[in-house]
Amino acid sequence: MAGVAFGSRGPRGWRNGRVARRAALLVTAVVIPLASGLSPISAPANAQPTVAPVAGPTVHKVVWLTDRRVALWVDSPSMATPVQVQLLLARDWNTHPDARFPALFMLDGLRATDDESGWTHEAGAVDFFADKNVTVVLPVGGQASFYSDWLQPDNGRNYKWETFLTKELPPLLESQWRTSDIRGIEGISMGGTAAMFLAGRNPNFAKYAGSYSGVLTTTTLGMPQAIQFALRDAGGFDSAAMWGPPGGPEWEGHDPYALADKLKGVSLYISSGNGSTGPFDQASGIPGVSTNYAGTGLEILSRLTSQNFVAKLGKLSIPAQVNYRPSGTHTWPYWDFEMRQSWPQAAAALGVDPNKLPCQAAGAIGALAGSSGWLGDCLTGEYQVAGGTAQDFKGGRVFYSPSEGAHPVAGMIGGGYQAALGPGGPLGLPTGDERGLPDGRGRMQTFQNGMLYWTPRTGAQVVRGAILDEWGRQGFETGPAGYPVAPEARTPTKDGVVQSFENGPFFYSARTGAHRVQGMILGKYAELGYENSQLGFPATEETPSKDFGRYSKFEGGNIYWSPLSGAWPVRSGPIMDMWSVLGYENGRLGYPTSDEFGIPGGYQQNFQTGYITVRDGKPEVHGI
Template sequence: MKIWTKTTTARRGAASLAVAVSMVAAGAGPAFADPAPQPPQQAPAKPAPKPAPKPGAAKPAPAKPDAKPGDKPGAKPAPAKPAPPAVVTKTYWYSSHRVALWVHSPAMNTDIQVQILLARDWFSNPGAKFPQLTMLDGLRAQDDQSGWLINTNAEQFYQDKNVNVIMPVGGESSFYTDWKEPDRGKNYQWESFLIHELPPILEGQWRSTDVRGIEGLSMGGSAAMMLAARNPGFYRFAASFSGILQLSSYGMPQAVQFALRDGGGYDSMKMFGPPSDPAWKEHDPYVLASKLRGTSLYISSGNGVVGPHDKPSDIPLLATNYSGVGLEVLSRVTSQQFASRLNKLGIPGQAVYRPSGTHTWPYWEFEMAQAWPQAASALGLSGDKVACQVGDAFKKAPQVKDLGGCLTPQYPVPGGSAQDFRNGRIFTGPKGPKVVGGAIGGAYVPAADRLGLPTSDEQTGRDGVKFNTFERGKITWTPQGGARVE
């Protein structure tokens, strides 16, 4: 099997080449060949023979594993206690299809925020479960929001798709892996969280199946391939957008150290140890490539040449985003090497090499959309499409013209009917069809049984306060306090 490659004829450009060369010269660039083989290890020395016991001496009692003072002779050691499960400590609804969970991670001993973009048919088909797609952030991941929600149209893009999109929040400079030691007050154990702690919550409480995909940009792209390779079969789809896909070859640990220092002052020694530590190879997508057999793979990068989303500098072909130029060159080289490695192993995948572009969000938004058909196929959604028309209960409702296209057919709710549109949900009610959307629509989800059906569309009161009224209450929204049930 071969790697399927999409590319366009393009010049590498003197500027990109100069950046790549300068990075290598500084000790922060990739090796341009396979990692050097390790020197042969010497055979371990044989232990010295134990002295023979003296005649008549009592034989020593055999050592008992994990024996403690006071244990009875022959007693078996107590079995290790199972790790406590992760639990949801807080939930906040941003909208009817976007919810944030704070999940207490026993491995990290802290609460981790995870946002979910709920599948299109979440309300219209309440008995259904949906595949899940995890989207990982970049090196400068924030602790309050996912970069995918801040910098791209991900929330709008997935509105019409029947997948639960999982967006972990935080993990700055973590590579979403388990670190050897805490650093800067954070005990990063992200692999344990994503592979072991979070899935039971998603599958037990949030109607997700065990059909999973994972994708990410830059650091998140490296981690997506790393996690998929380290946990074969756990993900059916893995995508790297501008990821660095060699970590242990000559010069790469130093490049990662530089990046972690620049991305928050972290120390890669506390992540994987010194460059000679086996942990670097144990987490290197290139080294682990054979473990990806059977996973649908998507790899993409630009080449550092100024592209449609870059501001040209005074130097031909070079963008003003100088760090973005160098990082994208690094991504292109390691992505090509990784794809070549897959090809040698006979593992199929799709490699998309853009003819220009630096290390920046507009290109990753583009790749998110480009990768979706392949992700959908791997997740069992290739034939899934929006199939609806305005329901009979809402055909004469004047609000429909402002709601955008429908996403679901009309469906029953307690006391009436509802239908989902791109710009909100419309409900039947005692005062005719009414629309609930945005943050008020989010607050309404957990309070619907208490409040009943809406009796007004969203209205604006004094000082810009927005509100909807319901049969048994009211929800107000302010810029300072958000949505609140009254």
């Protein structure tokens, strides 16, 4: 449905009157039978087949957004595509490095985007959960998916969300991100619907399930048509690709009402407004009706389907915490409120203390925190780290040692520091505070064994050792290399490292030191196989030559470039020796214009005004 249908990115309202009228008809079609006390048209759900585990999900990319917020890109075998999942790590993640923490899955609405969860974009999940001892799991994406396994791909998407969320992702989180097998799941609108049916369809997956403004009957008269309209409007999806034709078994199999008996033993939280103007709405000229017309109808729909669902739970003697709010429409401020209101129940089900851990900051760390209002409240007490102590705050971490003093590490640089294993990693402890750079583009912070640089385009990157020394000699970020764009990495088959910068990578080996390769010379070096080629590692920086040309020396030869000749290598050996006698590119042959290539009895290389052949180890110069 238009505007905020089934959980949008804010109260956008109706796009036009035609959509408003059509949605109103759909709401009426579903509301009238429910208001009359009629049950959904489907019978109780059949037993659902267990989805077989799918082996092989892997994390192929990790980006630390802060010291306790991380984005993972998981290669999903079932969906055959990378899926982004963001984690808000538990409060004690740093203080108890061997501990495991319950996981709380939080699902988005129908208009979920592929860049960020609504829980962090539209609601205050980051700040709210900062002092909570659960790891929050935020799937990113899933527009119009209902977080289910679709019968067939549609609109360019191969949705297998149920398999991903319940079979693929949990083992990966448990093995690599220290979650336990104690899980809860909650969601808004479409996500609230999914939270209930995922808990029902997957026994023992969740100890807690919460629905905020969810539609909790999907097979009621008129409901399949409303869902079809919503999917079309949200992105051109077809509900038949999701669950087949209305009345089919997949509709019944994903209906929370039909699955109610499967929720015994799950702690349930259900809430909805009533569609009338509430504290987060703007009143229209009609008494009790806000300007969020779409949100009004959708919240009425949520209320009525929730009432039917709750009535079914009552008949089954399944307890639930139910909050029917006296006002409110279908929009994020109300769901943010419900996230906070439901926390004590979620915490009890997950076995964690719902309250903030008492803590205070003292000494050098306390003095710094008191003068840095942006750090916010402390989350932990002071604890030992390699070389010193640390304390976690809402805004970041503060590290202290007698030799370096107290320094905060926060934001994306704090995330980069976590990615580099913090004080126990190669950087050691911070030696200064984060500061902006003169170019206005980036920020940096110094550490005992290197530096962290950040820009919005490049992210946070560590620079250290010989590469840092050479980069600094050239002028750091103001020099020809620009900012680092990737972490240092070992070269795969030779003993060295490489790090990419905006204008070319630095290569390092103990024999050659650190040197940058750039431009067309870098392109040729890549074509040859980088350091794995006969050229080996670079041995000097790029040097200007005649006719606006340039060259770089390598262990096993040089690469030359000029505007007229292009980039070509000349390997150490007979051809290089003869060319050097002639004066290299300044001699009569000029620049190389080809690679070496085989000829009968030997090999040859071409130059601008001639060529050199080698037979029986003897070079011979030929003019054109």
